[in-house]
Amino acid sequence: xxxxxxxxxxxxxxxxxxxxxxxxxxxxxxxxxxxxxxxxxxxxxxxxxxxxxxxxxxxxxxxxxxxxxxxxxxxxxxxxxxxxxxxxxxxxxxxxxxxxxxxxxxxxxxxxxxxxxxxxxxxxxxxxxxxxxxxxxxxxxxxxxxxxxxxxxxxxxxxxxxxxxxxxxxxxxxxxxxxxxxxxxxxxxxxxxxxxxxxxxxxxxxxxxxxxxxxxxxxxxxxxxxxxxxxxxxxxxxx
Numbered sequence: 001x002x003x004x005x006x007x008x009x010x011x012x013x014x015x016x017x018x019x020x021x022x023x024x025x026x027x028x029x030x031x032x033x034x035x036x037x038x039x040x041x042x043x044x045x046x047x048x049x050x051x052x053x054x055x056x057x058x059x060x061x062x063x064x065x066x067x068x069x070x071x072x073x074x075x076x077x078x079x080x081x082x083x084x085x086x087x088x089x090x091x092x093x094x095x096x097x098x099x100x101x102x103x104x105x106x107x108x109x110x111x112x113x114x115x116x117x118x119x120x121x122x123x124x125x126x127x128x129x130x131x132x133x134x135x136x137x138x139x140x141x142x143x144x145x146x147x148x149x150x151x152x153x154x155x156x157x158x159x160x161x162x163x164x165x166x167x168x169x170x171x172x173x174x175x176x177x178x179x180x181x182x183x184x185x186x187x188x189x190x191x192x193x194x195x196x197x198x199x200x201x202x203x204x205x206x207x208x209x210x211x212x213x214x215x216x217x218x219x220x221x222x223x224x225x226x227x228x229x230x231x232x233x234x235x236x237x238x239x
Contacts, residue, residue, distance in 0.1 A: 006143060007133070014151040018103055018158050019075040020051045025102035027078040030095045034086035037079045051075045077168075089177050096173035103159035104225075107152045111229040114148035115236025148233075156225045160218050166198055167191040 024046060027038030038044050043051070053076050085091030121137025122145065134145040163171040167190055176187055190197075204213045212219075 006141065006146075010143070010147040010150050011154070014147065014154050016048050016052065017151070018106060018155045020046055020048050021102050021106060022099040022158060022162070023051050023075050023078040025098040026080060026095055029098040030078075030080045030085065030091075033091040033094060035081055035084040035091075035095075037081045037084060041079055043078045051078075093174050093177035096170040096177075099170050100159035100162050103155040103162075107155040107159070107225075107229050108232070110148050110152040110155065111232040112236050114145060114152065114230075114233040117142065117145040117148055118233065118237045119145060152229045152233075153226060156229065157218075157222055160221050160225065164218065166201075167193075168195075169198075 024044060027044045030037065031039050031044065053074060080092070080095055082088045082092045085095070118134070119136030119142045122134055122142070134142045134149055136142055162169050163174070165171040165175040172187075172190075176184055179187065201213060204211060
């Protein structure tokens with residue numbers, strides 16, 4: 001029970017920070033490119049109350065953490081009106097990329113903090129939730145280092161998950177802006193079914209874990225990126 005509470009105290013703040021910065025990045029870049037909608041609706045703030053979705057930001061990820069499932073969530077999307085952007089097609093691509101890009105930058109910050117916080121003889125230990133925590137040579141959990149590790153993992157996962165080309169994820173806007181114009185109207189037909197595809201992916205992950213849907217798709221780039229961030233943390237630790 002103690003490990004469960006510790007993990008929740010690590011995961012929930014990390015997820016809130018990752019999601020809030022992700023959404024605010026969309027709004028700030030949209031403002032710089034001509035769309036003040038987010039500013040007009042007072043969404044250009046790091047106050048989590050303006051962004052948190054009680055279900056997507058707290059309930060769902062908290063429940064997934066307790067049962068040992070993949071940690072993900074969502075916030076109230078920052079409003080962006082493509083037609084108000086100076087260059088709607090290119091601008092929407094940049095606005096969409098700003099969210100995942102911010103998460104990858106936060107991951108770098110987390111790696112530096114992890115490198116500074118790693119205890120002597122650090123190793124991973126499995127808590128009563130089945131998820132790993134960082135422990136020192138004496139076997140005691142290092143909360144700050146564990147928090148930095150999960151902060152990296154959450155930001156990397158959130159960035160790559162949002163880059164999936166499934167409407168309305170950020171990746172769909174990037175793909176749509178990059179593809180030839182004559183194909184766009186075909187791609188737009190997927191939009192009404194985007195959330196069904198998303199929940200289908202979640203259902204397969206939840207009810208058919210043996211298929212390794214996440215592990216064999218976004219798990220590959222997430223694992224690759226996580227290795228790079230941990231290498232940076234190791235460099236900072238020994239620097």
